[in-house]
Amino acid sequence: MSAILLVRLKITDLAAWTALETGRKLLDPGHALTRIVREQLLLFEPETGQKADSFEGVLGEAVRHSNFFVNPNKETFRFLGAAERGETWSPPEGAWGILSRARDETRDESLLQSLRREHPMPGLGAIRRARVWWLWSKGPDGDAAAPYVTGVLGELRDQKHGLLTNPHAEASMILAGATPWSRVERFLIDPAPAFRAAA
Amino acid sequence: MARVAVVQIPGVNCEYETTRALEAVGLEARIVRWNEPASVWTEFDAYVLPGGFAFQDRIRAGAIAAKLPAVDRIAAESESGKPVLGICNGAQVLVEAGLVPGFHRGRVEMALAPNKAPRRAGYLCRWVWLRVSPGPGASWYAASIRPGEVIPMPIAHGEGRFLTADPEVRDRIQKDGLALFRYVAPSGRPPEHYPYDPNGAMLEAAGITNQAGNVLAFMPHPERASWLRQVPLELRNAWGERRRAAVGRRHDLEGAGPGRIVFESLAARLLAREAQGARS
Numbered sequence: 001m002s003a004i005l006l007v008r009l010k011i012t013d014l015a016a017w018t019a020l021e022t023g024r025k026l027l028d029p030g031h032a033l034t035r036i037v038r039e040q041l042l043l044f045e046p047e048t049g050q051k052a053d054s055f056e057g058v059l060g061e062a063v064r065h066s067n068f069f070v071n072p073n074k075e076t077f078r079f080l081g082a083a084e085r086g087e088t089w090s091p092p093e094g095a096w097g098i099l100s101r102a103r104d105e106t107r108d109e110s111l112l113q114s115l116r117r118e119h120p121m122p123g124l125g126a127i128r129r130a131r132v133w134w135l136w137s138k139g140p141d142g143d144a145a146a147p148y149v150t151g152v153l154g155e156l157r158d159q160k161h162g163l164l165t166n167p168h169a170e171a172s173m174i175l176a177g178a179t180p181w182s183r184v185e186r187f188l189i190d191p192a193p194a195f196r197a198a199a
Numbered sequence: 200m201a202r203v204a205v206v207q208i209p210g211v212n213c214e215y216e217t218t219r220a221l222e223a224v225g226l227e228a229r230i231v232r233w234n235e236p237a238s239v240w241t242e243f244d245a246y247v248l249p250g251g252f253a254f255q256d257r258i259r260a261g262a263i264a265a266k267l268p269a270v271d272r273i274a275a276e277s278e279s280g281k282p283v284l285g286i287c288n289g290a291q292v293l294v295e296a297g298l299v300p301g302f303h304r305g306r307v308e309m310a311l312a313p314n315k316a317p318r319r320a321g322y323l324c325r326w327v328w329l330r331v332s333p334g335p336g337a338s339w340y341a342a343s344i345r346p347g348e349v350i351p352m353p354i355a356h357g358e359g360r361f362l363t364a365d366p367e368v369r370d371r372i373q374k375d376g377l378a379l380f381r382y383v384a385p386s387g388r389p390p391e392h393y394p395y396d397p398n399g400a401m402l403e404a405a406g407i408t409n410q411a412g413n414v415l416a417f418m419p420h421p422e423r424a425s426w427l428r429q430v431p432l433e434l435r436n437a438w439g440e441r442r443r444a445a446v447g448r449r450h451d452l453e454g455a456g457p458g459r460i461v462f463e464s465l466a467a468r469l470l471a472r473e474a475q476g477a478r479s
Contacts, residue, residue: 015257022263102312103364110320158297158305159266159274166259166295168364169310195364 001082030140047125052082054123088178097175201469211251220422224466240272248289261291290416301409315399322357334376335412352419380406424458
């Protein structure tokens with residue numbers, strides 16, 4: 001079990017705002033997109049044979065009381081220790097998500113090295129990065145129409161289809177409803193699934 | 200005289216230097232705003248998407264600009280054989296719009312991913328060494344480069360790693376000779392490691408063309424190497440020697456730099472096309 005840090009801007013996120021504006025233009029009439037929120041996800045993976053509680057205390061202090069991970073002037077965060085995060089990850093009320101990771105490597109070695117220099121943390125094996133886009137959408141039937149919106153705003157296929165991830169550099173996973181953290185961990189730790197070219 | 204549109208998208212920052220470099224090789228260059236009406240784009244013989252940070256690189260470098268109607272128009276013009284050169288951020292736009300390599304019309308087949316080098320991450324600004332590989336783009340953008348010649352040029356990017364997740368696309372780029380410019384060591388040998396391989400791009404590619412060769416996504420900045428005065432004094436090859444010899448000689452410093460080769464090739468091809476059009 002890993003510890004999780006979610007960081008988002010509390011000032012206006014211009015990338016999310018631009019994604020919203022661009023996304024609205026790409027959707028067919030009858031579909032609405034009301035909000036997009038972008039969050040950075042950091043997953044703190046214990047060394048083999050260790051548990052996250054061996055470093056969570058020190059890590060939580062570093063998150064809350066240093067500006068190593070979070071700039072409190074512009075960002076807000078949620079730090080979820082292995083025990084408190086629960087079994088599943090639920091999207092914000094009314095939203096669903098697209099989680100994306102780099103296709104080749106999710107580990108951030110330089111961040112880990114810097115962290116070890118400033119905040120020694122025995123037991124911490126790796127820091128992995130991902131990004132989540134939370135979307136509030138509505139289709140003609142009143143539901144979120146997530147499969148349709150994913151096709152239009154998810155993986156980039158051509159000029160008219162896809163926006164938030166480029167599948168040649170990133171792999172993505174849909175977060176519809178409560179998603180087991182174990183699935184999120186596997187998505188970040190395992191090699192990215194093979195690319196499938198659009199038909 | 201051949202007319203070139205230098206596309207000014209909000210956030211680009213190299214449009215004036217690029218215009219000057221194009222004018223220096225005898226082309227008529229005009230900065231054209233991204234929101235000009237559709238009819239304006241047909242007036243030009245060639246298009247250059249300059250470097251910078253179109254739409255502040257929001258979401259991903261080039262992602263928003265790639266969806267502009269202007270890019271749509273330029274894509275349509277490129278299909279009639281008109282050349283399109285994307286420099287750095289312009290290259291990112293062309294890749295995100297699916298113009299390069301363009302095996303399947305309109306399909307995005309590559310990414311320009313964040314740089315990858317041992318113990319280094321993020322933005323990188325330095326001079327690199329390039330060599331031209333034979334391919335369909337050579338007559339458009341590298342005609343005046345001698346076989347085997349090693350050319351120094353500056354790069355300045357955080358996301359310059361040409362990458363495809365589709366092995367078939369990678370194989371075709373290699374087989375068809377679309378990786379026109381490749382990073383090399385100063386000796387001309389394969390780069391093997393950083394800094395000669397500055398970002399970990401597949402095939403050590405610095406510039407990739409479409410199959411016709413008229414569209415080039417080029418990460419280095421030739422407009423920042425178009426005059427000898429722009430060449431660093433410490434460069435260890437013939438260009439560096441020329442630069443050192445020109446210290447204090449204003450006339451010599453205003454001579455051509457290594458990046459001008461790209462614009463000269465483009466100009467020669469455009470002017471030849473124009474002359475052919477006048478004859479027929």
